[in-house]
Amino acid sequence: xxxxxxxxxxxxxxxxxxxxxxxxxxxxxxxxxxxxxxxxxxxxxxxxxxxxxxxxxxxxxxxxxxxxxxxxxxxxxxxxxxxxxxxxxxxxxxxxxxxxxxxxxxxxxxxxxxxxxxxxxxxxxxxxxxxxxxxxxxxxxxxxxxxxxxxxxxxxxxxxxxxxxxxxxxxxxxxxxxxxxxxxxxxxxxxxxxxxxxxxxxxxxxxxxxxxxxxxxxxxxxxxxxxxxxxxxxxxxxxxxxxxxxxxxxxxxxxxxxxxxxxxxxxxxxxxxxxxxxx
Amino acid sequence: xxxxxxxxxxxxxxxxxxxxxxxxxxxxxxxxxxxxxxxxxxxxxxxxxxxxxxxxxxxxxxxxxxxxxxxxxxxxxxxxxxxxxxxxxxxxxxxxxxxxxxxxxxxxxxxxxxxxxxxxxxxxxxxxxxxxxxxxxxxxxxxxxxxxxxxxxxxxxxxxxxxxxxxxxxxxxxxxxxxxxxxxxxxxxxxxxxxxxxxxxxxxxxxxxxxxxxxxxxxxxxxxxxxxxxxxxxxxxxxxxxxxxxxxxxxxxxxxxxxxxxxxx
Numbered sequence: 046x047x048x049x050x051x052x053x054x055x056x057x058x059x060x061x062x063x064x065x066x067x068x069x070x071x072x073x074x075x076x077x078x079x080x081x082x083x084x085x086x087x088x089x090x091x092x093x094x095x096x097x098x099x100x101x102x103x104x105x106x107x108x109x110x111x112x113x114x115x116x117x118x119x120x121x122x123x124x125x126x127x128x129x130x131x132x133x134x135x136x137x138x139x140x141x142x143x144x145x146x147x148x149x150x151x152x153x154x155x156x157x158x159x160x161x162x163x164x165x166x167x168x169x170x171x172x173x174x175x176x177x178x179x180x181x182x183x184x185x186x187x188x189x190x191x192x193x194x195x196x197x198x199x200x201x202x203x204x205x206x207x208x209x210x211x212x213x214x215x216x217x218x219x220x221x222x223x224x225x226x227x228x229x230x231x232x233x234x235x236x237x238x239x240x241x242x243x244x245x246x247x248x249x250x251x252x253x254x255x256x257x258x259x260x261x262x263x264x265x266x267x268x269x270x271x272x273x274x275x276x277x278x279x280x281x282x283x284x285x286x287x288x289x290x291x292x293x294x295x296x297x298x299x300x301x302x303x304x305x306x307x308x309x310x311x312x313x314x315x316x317x318x319x320x321x322x323x324x
Numbered sequence: 325x326x327x328x329x330x331x332x333x334x335x336x337x338x339x340x341x342x343x344x345x346x347x348x349x350x351x352x353x354x355x356x357x358x359x360x361x362x363x364x365x366x367x368x369x370x371x372x373x374x375x376x377x378x379x380x381x382x383x384x385x386x387x388x389x390x391x392x393x394x395x396x397x398x399x400x401x402x403x404x405x406x407x408x409x410x411x412x413x414x415x416x417x418x419x420x421x422x423x424x425x426x427x428x429x430x431x432x433x434x435x436x437x438x439x440x441x442x443x444x445x446x447x448x449x450x451x452x453x454x455x456x457x458x459x460x461x462x463x464x465x466x467x468x469x470x471x472x473x474x475x476x477x478x479x480x481x482x483x484x485x486x487x488x489x490x491x492x493x494x495x496x497x498x499x500x501x502x503x504x505x506x507x508x509x510x511x512x513x514x515x516x517x518x519x520x521x522x523x524x525x526x527x528x529x530x531x532x533x534x535x536x537x538x539x540x541x542x543x544x545x546x547x548x549x550x551x552x553x554x555x556x557x558x559x560x561x562x563x564x565x566x567x568x569x570x571x572x573x574x575x576x577x578x579x580x581x582x583x584x585x586x587x588x589x
Contacts, residue, residue, distance in 0.1 A: 071348035076446075076466030078439040085446045085462035092459050105453055112450040112458065116443075123348035173523055176351055178550045180380055183356050185546040187377035190370055194377070195360040202351040210348060236565055240557045242523050243531050247553030248546070249519050250535025255546055256381055257512040281540040287510065291517035302386070303429075305514050306422065313507025318499055324509040 050098040051141050057097060059219075062134065065093040066214035070127035082120040087156075090126070091115045094134045098141045110149070111137060117153055121160050122167025124210045129159050131217020132225070155222065166234050166241075174245040175205050181252050253288040254281045262320050283322070326409070330483045332365050333405040334475045340397055341474040345467050355379035355400035362401060368408045375404040375417045382418070382508050385515025395432075398474060399424030405482050410490040415501045418508050420481075420489060427477060435473045442466060531556075 069090020076085045092112070099108040121129065133152055140147045179201035186194025216224050228234065261283060263271040275282050294300055300308075316322040336358055343353040351357060356376045363372015379400035386396065402424050403417030410416075442461050449458040524532060534556070539549050 072346045072463065073348070074345050075470075076439055076442050076462050078443050079436055080440050080443055085443055085458075085466065088446065088450075089459050089462040092455065096455070108455070109450055109453065112455065113447075116447060116450065169523065171349070173519065176354075177384070177519065178554075179351060180354065180356060180384055181546045182550055184377045184380050184384075187356060187360070187373045187380075190373055192360065192364075192369060192373065194373070195356050198351065198354075198356055206348055206350055236561065239564065240561050242528050243557040243560055244550075244553045245523055246520075246528055246531040247535035247556060248550050249516055249523070250532040250537075251539040251544075251546055251549030251553070252384070252535075253513065253516045254536045254539035255549070256384075257509045259506075259509060279540065281536070284513065285536060285540075287513040288516050288520070291513045292520055295514070295517045295521045302514075303426065306511055309510040309514060310422070310504055310507035313505070313510055314500055314503030317503035317506045322506060324502075324506045 050100050050104070051138070053100065054094065054097045054138055054141070062094070062218060063211065063214050066090065066127050066130045066134065066218065067211055069093075069130050070123055070125075070210050070214065073121065073123040073126045081116070081118040083126075084116050084119050087119045087126070087130075088112055088115040090130050091133060091137070094137055098137060114149065114153055117156075119156065119160065121164050122171060124171060124206055125163040125167035125213060127210045127214035128163065128217040128224075129156050131214045131219075132156075132159075132221050135218050135221040155225070159225065162234055166237055169238060169241045169245065171206065174241045174248075175201065177245060177248055177252075181248055181256065184256060253284050257284065258324065259283045259287060260323050262323050326483065326486070329366055329405070329409055330479060333362060333401065333482050334479050336362055336365070337398065337401055337474050337478040338471055340401060341470050342467060345470055353397050355383060355397060355404070358397065358401045359404040362404050363408060366405065366408045371408050371414070372404060374414050375400070375407055378414055378508060379403070379417065379421065381515075382511045383515060384512065385518035395428060396421055396425045398428050398478065402478055402481050402485070406486050406489050409482075409486050410493070412490065412493045413501055415505045415508070416489060416493050418504055419493075420485070424477070424481060431473050431477060435469060438469060439466065442469070 183198030359376030
């Protein structure tokens with residue numbers, strides 16, 4: 046067993062490795078499949094490290110084994126993949142340095158252990174909070190015909206996603222499992238979820254009051270205009286009611302999304318025709 | 325002219341597809357961005373912005389996590405392009421987007437079977453020691469398949485669909501178009517509800533109402549609401565997590581005050 050590969054890996058500049066991890070993470074969904082989800086993408090992201098570690102002809106079995114290791118089932122929020130990729134790279138390096146005492150099965154069990162919690166945190170941060178904030182600002186400006194809306198939405202998305210991916214990769218590679226330990230000790234996940242759920246829900250509340258306006262044209266004579274009565278008590282009461290009606294439809298889990306969408310169009314045509322609701 | 329416009333839309337659709345495949349989902353797949361770019365390049369920015377905002381609103385809550393969820397991004401882009409090319413109402417974009425989405429779901433079922441085969445190709449290549457091929461399957465074949473399954477329906481529907489849509493759109497009475505527009509507004513609430521259902525519980529529902537009431541009574545815009553929401557989250561974070569550990573710091577402050585008093589003396 047030559048140490049040439051290990052030397053090559055150690056002599057590769059940190060930034061090169063971090064760039065590989067960064068792009069590997071962003072390319073997590075190149076071949077998303079029902080069988081093992083993001084497995085080939087994980088293998089691709091790890092291939093740079095593995096190729097460096099096992100350069101010799103006689104190490105091909107080791108190399109195959111490492112490739113196979115990273116072809117196992119994997120699924121995560123792409124940005125968060127940087128953290129596991131960093132940890133995996135550091136662990137592959139450790140294993141190559143000390144194949145006698147290091148059990149390679151640990152590499153995969155760390156991946157599997159991190160997958161669930163990191164996806165939960167990643168989806169609520171990127172899809173549930175950052176995207177919602179970026180897009181709701183974007184929509185409200187675009188509705189006024191202002192191109193700044195989409196531009197701001199794009200900038201917010203890029204300048205959160207890129208640095209977070211980069212630093213997660215760096216943390217994973219340089220601090221490895223120690224970081225995971227610290228993360229669980231300091232309740233980091235719980236804290237991020239706490240902040241995300243407050244900011245996210247606050248914005249969703251604001252969204253349901255501002256972005257899509259439903260009013261009622263119902264009136265009895267000129268003296269009783271229903272919308273005026275509603276506005277006097279709780280403006281946007283109809284949007285609020287509609288949000289919770291939909292919430293119970295979603296929660297019941299009985300109706301398929303496509304059915305709801307088509308149902309909304311039919312309901313829209315009927316309610317509009319009889320003058321019950323207006324947008 | 326039609327061909328050039330269609331090819332521009334095809335290029336935008338490539339960006340849309342690769343955003344979530346090779347750029348970690350930077351939201352360039354979302355209708356707000358694709359439709360705006362479409363409007364900009366086809367020479368009618370205002371329509372692009374309006375369609376983008378309408379479609380983004382209708383689909384805001386539709387997260388694509390893993391295999392679940394539905395993807396109206398392609399339908400939105402095609403709808404927007406047809407709107408601009410035919411000069412039809414914004415509502416037309418919606419009526420185009422829904423059948424396109426159904427088509428998309430169908431096509432993706434076929435593509436997903438091929439992708440499972442790609443995974444097995446990858447396994448076999450590794451087994452045979454052909455690592456370059458294993459990598460190629462993932463980073464070339466995968467994205468190319470995704471792109472093909474996007475640009476072919478986009479090209480066909482924009483190039484040939486515009487005429488069909490135009491003839492249908494002119495025949496549809498106004499009460500149906502305004503009904504569809506109302507329907508799109510109702511769909512947005514379905515999206516809000518989907519978002520809510522992933523985040524809300526008994527303890528956190530109060531933050532939803534805080535945001536709602538502030539916006540409903542004050543009439544503040546969403547940018548203001550978003551910023552206030554972030555500040556509120558930071559304040560509550562401080563109260564919950566930093567506040568408890570803060571006591572020793574408070575004591576040191578007290579002692580430094582003593583030092584200052586000493587200086588005065």
